[in-house]
Amino acid sequence: MSELAIADLRVSVDGKPILDGINLTVCSGEVHAVMGPNGSGKSTLSHVIMGKPGYEVVAGSVTLDDCDVLAMEPWQRAQAGLFLAMQYPTEVPGVYLDDMLTEAFEAGDRGDRALVEARLVREAAAIGFDETFLHRPLNVDLSGGEKKRNETLQLGVLQPKIAVLDEIDSGLDVDALRLVSRRIEEETNRRGLGVLAITHYSRLLSELKPDVVHILVRGRIVQTAGPELAGRLEETGYAAWEPPENGGTEVGIRGHLHREHPDPFADPFADPFADPLA
Amino acid sequence: MTPVPFEVESARSLPGPRWLRDRRASAAATLAGAELPTTEEEVWRYSRIAELELGAFRLVEHASGDEPEALRPVIDLVPERAGVIVVRNGRVVRAELADDLASKGVFFGALAEAENPSSLLGSVASAGPDVFALMNDAFAADPVALVVPSGVVVEAPFAVAHWIDEEAAAVLPRLVVTTGEGSEISVLEYYGSAAVTALMVPLVELSVGPAARVGYVGVQDLAPSVWQVGSHVSAVDRSGVLRSAAAMLGGDYARLRMDCRLVGRGAQGDLMSVYFGEGHQTLDLRTFQDHRAPDTSSELTFKGAVSGSARSIYTGLIKVEPDARGTNARQSNRLLKLSEDAWAESVPNLEIETNDVRCSHASAVGPVDEDQRFYLESRGVKPEVAQRLVVTGFFEEVLAQLPVPGVGEPLRARIIDKLEGGGA
Ligand SMILES: Nc1ncnc2c1ncn2[C@@H]1O[C@H](COP(=O)(O)OP(=O)(O)O)[C@@H](O)[C@H]1O
Ligand SMILES: [Mg+2]
Secondary structure (H helix, E strand, O other), X not given: OOEEEEEEEEEEEOOEEEEEXXXXXXXXXXXXXXXXXXXXXXXXXXXXXXXXOOOEEEXXXXXXXXXXXXXXXXXXHHHHOEEEEOOOOOOEEEEEXXXXXXXXXXXXXXXXXXXXXXXXXXXXXXXXXXXXXXXXXXXXOOOXXXXXXXXXXXXXXXXXXXXXXXXXXXXXXXXXHHHHHHHHHHHHHHHOOEEEEXXXXXXXXXXXXXXXXXXEEOOEEEEEEXXXXXXXXXXXXXXXXXXXXXXXXXXXXXXXXXOOOOOOOOOOOOOOOOOOOO | OOOEEOOHHHHHHOOOOHHHHHHHHHHHHHHHOOOOOOOOOHHHOOOOHHHOOHHHOEXXXXXXXXXXXXXXXXXXXXXXXXXXXXXEOOEEEEEEEOHHHHHOOOEEEEHHHOOOHHHHOOOOOOOOOOHHHHHHHHHOOOOEEEEEOOOOEOOOOEEEEEEEOOOOXXXXXXXXXXXXXXXXXXXXXXXXXOOOOEEEOOEEEEEEOOOOEEEEEEEEEOOXXXXXXXXXXXXXXXXXXXXXXXXXXXXXXXXXXXXXXXXXXXXXXXXXXXXXXXXXXXXXXXXXXXXXXXXXEEEXXXXXXXXXXXXXEEEEEEEEOOOOOOOEEEEEEEEEEOOOOOEEEEEEEEEEOOOOOEEEEEEEEEOOOHHHHHHHHOOOOOHXXXXXXXXXXXXXXXXXXOOOOOOHHHHHHHHHHHHOOOOO
């Protein structure tokens, strides 16, 4: 049984506050969804959990089974059982997927290349990912959807305790999204994987079926409830959770759909790599 | 053995057939009136030429013994080979050519023993690109030649390995490669040395015949006390293809100038390099993609790194002459700066004298990509391993397409060695 606990986490970038006191606990076998509009701090939260450079943790803590995650280097966090599926997986020219995973296994004394290769083949089959992708430079020349499947594949090989999935759904077509969701669900049911699934669309959640939904607005979790919250969000949009225009700090549900935002789910910053035919 | 001073008069004292000694003498006479270049000249800008003291070096007059042990592993890199020549302190100490190739009319050996040797030497670099090429004309003790007749296709590479192990030696290696119409060959040339202070002035001439295909990889891994001032000059005839790569790893100040002339319609000349400077090394690369005929293409892909307080200089010119309509030329030099004190200069240039051309150049100097490293670390890879993977991955673009198979892997290992401060 593992537990990722985030308490009063405050984070700045270049002196600008981005996360403003996040409290969140994910246990083995649980699926938590974090939903929020563009720019609300979702990716920042995922990056800080994994230790990406460039963020200043001003206050608060992140622990995994009482170990101080913030004191660890990124590779140690991964070895401790954390995994981040990135919103925009980085292209790394000349570095091959299987080589990287072999090094990751060796760093944790978890096995050798043969084990990695065997798991890669198994995972590729599970999500309908062609085996030709297994010995390719990381994310280079992959479509948006292929990158997301590549992230899911690595999750399956690395078998983390807690996985943060940052918009794993963007770029995936309906069928791929279903396969990816099934695979993650399987990990949750069989191995007790804990999931923190970040998204701003509820379509992922109809596949992943979260236990808990958190709404993140302007660096704060403004509401936490059961899966029904995602459905309500579908109707109202995030506008309902935006703080009042007068700058007050009180946050609450402000009612229903704003007419001037006919489609609150329209994504002005849609994944530029998304390939609708992927 | 009395040392032979490295001066003009000494050119006469080198052995060889009459024509060669005459040729040396006339080059030496021209050299007598020449001066070393200065950094005032654009092509020598940022160089360390002002530090060079020619008087500190001596010519090696005698042939020096056996094949050096240190070259064994290098030669073993190409177990399947068409032939091998070993040159120690500028003298050929071993020359082998597969029997079936000799019977097809291939020549591979000391140039003086080739048919019509005087026409071979200088066939591409008749007027060498600089005073050091002239120096090579005057002092090259034992030029090596590879002559491939028309239509001969050789799968396995030819290997030429040089070794310097004499203190204060001035060694001026010369390789001349001439290929007939429709022939196909590849050549691996290696330059290494013991921990001596020496000066090496290599000159390589590559002549690619009509519709011939030539691959060349030159690996320079001299001790960090050796100076190199070298040139590669190539000419590619109609529909010929040259793919030429230079690995620059060793040397104190190591300079290589590459001139690729596309002289026949539809000729193609691709230049590649991997270079890695560490410690106090200075690596100095100058390139000229010279389009002289219509429909010619050239692609230059250079990848470099500097660590410690190493310096690197790259200047490149794409020149498209008035006749070279339909030219397609690309030039890219990218460089990793691995430490605060390392320094790199990269200056691309275009000189275009006709319309109807497609030219591009790209140049970038920067640190190792932090996002790439983080991606690997976020999967559990240790930072030093992530650094190694990202840096070797950066070089992979060139290592994976070297025109001599089997060379990429040892070069990759050598790059890792330098990256981890294993020393030059
Ligand atoms: N490296 C950065 N430098 C400056 N601002 C940043 C940086 N990263 C994120 N931000 C800002 O932080 C806010 C949250 O960004 P992000 O976490 O990417 O949001 P989300 O993933 O919810 O769309 C945005 O206003 C964004 O502009
Ligand atoms: Mg985001």
